[in-house]
Amino acid sequence: xxxxxxxxxxxxxxxxxxxxxxxxxxxxxxxxxxxxxxxxxxxxxxxxxxxxxxxxxxxxxxxxxxxxxxxxxxxxxxxxxxxxxxxxxxxxxxxxxxxxxxxxxxxxxxxxxxxxxxxxxxxxxxxxxxxxxxxxxxxxxxxxxxxxxxxxxxxxxxxxxxxxxxxxxxxxxxxxxxxxxxxxxxxxxxxxxxxxxxxxxxxxxxxxxxxxxxxxxxxxxxxxxxxxxxxxxxxxxxxxxxxxxxxxxxxxxxxxxxxxxxxxxxxxxxxxxxxxxxxxxxxxxxxxxxxxxxxxxxxxxxxxxxxxxxxxxxxxxxxxxxxxxxxxxxxxxxx
Amino acid sequence: xxxxxxxxxxxxxxxxxxxxxxxxxxxxxxxxxxxxxxxxxxxxxxxxxxxxxxxxxxxxxxxxxxxxxxxxxxxxxxxxxxxxxxxxxxxxxxxxxxxxxxxxxxxxxxxxxxxxxxxxxxxxxxxxxxxxxxxxxxxxxxxxxxxxxxxxxxxxxxxxxxxxxxxxxxxxxxxxxxxxxxxxxxxxxxxxxxxxxxxxxxxxxxxxxxxxxxxxxxxxxxxxxxxxxxxxxxxxxxxxxxxxxxxxxxxxxxxxxxxxxxxxxxxxxxxxxxxxxxxxxxxxxxxxxxxxxxxxxxxxxxxxxxxxxxxxxxxxxxxxxxxxxxxxxxxxxxx
Numbered sequence: 001x002x003x004x005x006x007x008x009x010x011x012x013x014x015x016x017x018x019x020x021x022x023x024x025x026x027x028x029x030x031x032x033x034x035x036x037x038x039x040x041x042x043x044x045x046x047x048x049x050x051x052x053x054x055x056x057x058x059x060x061x062x063x064x065x066x067x068x069x070x071x072x073x074x075x076x077x078x079x080x081x082x083x084x085x086x087x088x089x090x091x092x093x094x095x096x097x098x099x100x101x102x103x104x105x106x107x108x109x110x111x112x113x114x115x116x117x118x119x120x121x122x123x124x125x126x127x128x129x130x131x132x133x134x135x136x137x138x139x140x141x142x143x144x145x146x147x148x149x150x151x152x153x154x155x156x157x158x159x160x161x162x163x164x165x166x167x168x169x170x171x172x173x174x175x176x177x178x179x180x181x182x183x184x185x186x187x188x189x190x191x192x193x194x195x196x197x198x199x200x201x202x203x204x205x206x207x208x209x210x211x212x213x214x215x216x217x218x219x220x221x222x223x224x225x226x227x228x229x230x231x232x233x234x235x236x237x238x239x240x241x242x243x244x245x246x247x248x249x250x251x252x253x254x255x256x257x258x259x260x261x262x263x264x265x266x267x268x269x270x271x272x273x274x275x276x277x278x279x280x281x282x283x284x285x286x287x288x289x290x291x292x293x294x295x296x297x298x299x300x301x302x303x304x305x306x307x308x309x310x311x312x313x314x315x316x317x318x319x320x321x322x323x324x325x326x327x328x329x330x331x332x333x334x335x
Numbered sequence: 336x337x338x339x340x341x342x343x344x345x346x347x348x349x350x351x352x353x354x355x356x357x358x359x360x361x362x363x364x365x366x367x368x369x370x371x372x373x374x375x376x377x378x379x380x381x382x383x384x385x386x387x388x389x390x391x392x393x394x395x396x397x398x399x400x401x402x403x404x405x406x407x408x409x410x411x412x413x414x415x416x417x418x419x420x421x422x423x424x425x426x427x428x429x430x431x432x433x434x435x436x437x438x439x440x441x442x443x444x445x446x447x448x449x450x451x452x453x454x455x456x457x458x459x460x461x462x463x464x465x466x467x468x469x470x471x472x473x474x475x476x477x478x479x480x481x482x483x484x485x486x487x488x489x490x491x492x493x494x495x496x497x498x499x500x501x502x503x504x505x506x507x508x509x510x511x512x513x514x515x516x517x518x519x520x521x522x523x524x525x526x527x528x529x530x531x532x533x534x535x536x537x538x539x540x541x542x543x544x545x546x547x548x549x550x551x552x553x554x555x556x557x558x559x560x561x562x563x564x565x566x567x568x569x570x571x572x573x574x575x576x577x578x579x580x581x582x583x584x585x586x587x588x589x590x591x592x593x594x595x596x597x598x599x600x601x602x603x604x605x606x607x608x609x610x611x612x613x614x615x616x617x618x619x620x621x622x623x624x625x626x627x628x629x630x631x632x633x634x635x636x637x638x639x640x641x642x643x644x645x646x647x648x649x650x651x652x653x654x655x656x657x658x659x660x661x662x663x664x665x666x667x668x669x670x
Contacts, residue, residue, distance in 0.1 A: 180557070206561040210572040230569075237546075245600060
């Protein structure tokens with residue numbers, strides 16, 4: 001049981017989650033001497049939670065390559081193992097992202113036809129929500145990987161966001177065909193020509209993400225990670241300045257009080273906790289990563305996502321879509 | 336005279352600028368039949384503005400390679416030419432960025448020792464302002480180019496932001512040394528080992544930009560462009576939601592009215608017009624690009640930046656810093 005905040009946050013989140021999902025059951029991997037007293041405090045948790053003891057855990061600073069070899073007794077390894085063994089339908093962790101991805105790839109394996117897994121993030125937009133991927137699983141991505149991300153993101157948007165025909169855009173520095181990396185341009189060619197059940201919009205730019213121009217934004221993990229954190233930083237700065245503006249003067253304070261209901265809704269929209277969790281796509285099993293620094297509300301949203309994912313049949317969708325693309329790629333790539 | 340908004344915006348901006356910069360003189364390149372009546376409307380402009388007639392202009396959709404060959408009579412070409420001929424100290428345009436960069440490189444040339452020019456942007460942060468580069472001149476950048484960007488950004492921060500010893504960070508997907516592209520890792524090695532007068536902070540992440548962790552954020556033009564537009568999109572969405580929150584309910588409206596002074600300051604902070612302009616660095620002459628879709632206030636900020644640049648001696652600083660680095664790079668790169 002990892003994460004900066006420790007098991008207290010996870011148990012408090014479970015307290016919320018058992019009410020929201022009355023049929024879900026939970027396996028907690030971690031130090032029983034810590035976990036048992038915390039679980040005992042919530043009367044409703046007892047019958048729904050099983051504790052599996054292990055004293056070891058992956059630390060935030062551990063290198064993925066090291067924990068892959070020596071981390072088999074960690075709570076993170078065991079949580080993923082319970083998905084591999086079909087004991088659990090989804091693993092969730094607030095720990096070390098690199099270690100979680102490495103262990104998930106090792107134990108669960110990558111889906112047939114998918115070259116690399118990706119981490120997807122749900123992004124608040126003017127129109128509602130979009131999904132952006134990859135936000136950090138890969139440092140760079142070739143055209144075929146970007147096409148895989150499009151397939152996975154589109155399946156996710158249908159399964160989880162409930163969209164019938166999500167639109168897909170490739171993140172680029174301009175909407176014209178002449179601009180951008182070669183990998184982005186070739187991926188666009190493949191997506192444009194393939195007879196895929198994908199609504200391919202073409203290129204989108206950074207400001208199109210918040211605009212909600214498309215439902216699925218595809219990019220490499222370096223660019224996606226930086227875009228995600230840049231947006232989070234901008235939103236955090238904005239909330240900070242807003243708070244300062246509404247406390248500095250007497251009129252500002254009175255105005256802020258009167259408008260507090262409206263402003264609370266605004267803060268909720270931008271609260272990273274409400275769309276918490278990186279979703280690992282492309283694995284033969286479901287793994288959700290919660291923000292390390294989140295609180296019980298944030299971890300509970302990640303649990304909501306995990307439950308939705310488990311009920312969605314998303315893995316079968318990705319496999320089917322990718323198999324369909326199997327025929328389309330060589331043709332289009334050759335043209 | 337390009338830009339989506341046309342010459343009316345530029346002349347209105349000049350009307351503000353002649354008051355702010357009482358010794359500055361302006362040359363307007365464009366269609367005299369359009370420009371002369373507009374200039375005539377402002378009594379103060381007459382003695383400070385010279386019109387150079389040309390009917391041709393670069394359009395937003397023109398390809399840089401085409402206008403380089405056929406665009407010698409355009410207002411954009413002539414504006415840069417007036418810098419080349421030392422008639423003007425700086426060229427400013429709200430037109431096609433790619434064409435402006437191509438023509439500037441062709442006519443002014445790249446500074447000795449600099450491998451590629453970059454476009455720098457001023458970024459509002461929690462602590463004040465930072466400079467981020469490259470935000471779009473290059474699609475990808477090797478380690479040496481990133482080091483050049485660090486030198487140019489640092490010189491800009493000293494000359495224009497008035498910082499004595501600006502700190503420099505390399506944008507990456509993690510602060511650990513093991514993560515990120517090879518180019519970013521090698522650039523960090525060079526900057527760390529070189530005996531440069533640069534305060535090198537190391538890697539920064541996307542959220543560090545708004546946090547103001549460093550004064551100069553260095554990245555490739557693909558990532559920088561997407562980060563910049565993602566932040567602009569996020570800020571725009573936030574302002575939109577704030578406006579909606581404060582108009583939806585009666586209490587929200589009253590609160591918004593009472594707090595309007597405080598909120599106006601907030602909007603000003605996030606107004607892209609107040610830090611308008613991409614600054615072309617690394618050329619043997621100063622060129623400033625204003626946002627295409629800006630208004631008179633936005634174009635006037637770009638003019639302010641242009642005047643500051645002209646008075647800063649920044650080109651001499653970049654040449655001196657880069658020459659100093661000339662000794663440092665091969666040593667460090669070999670280690």
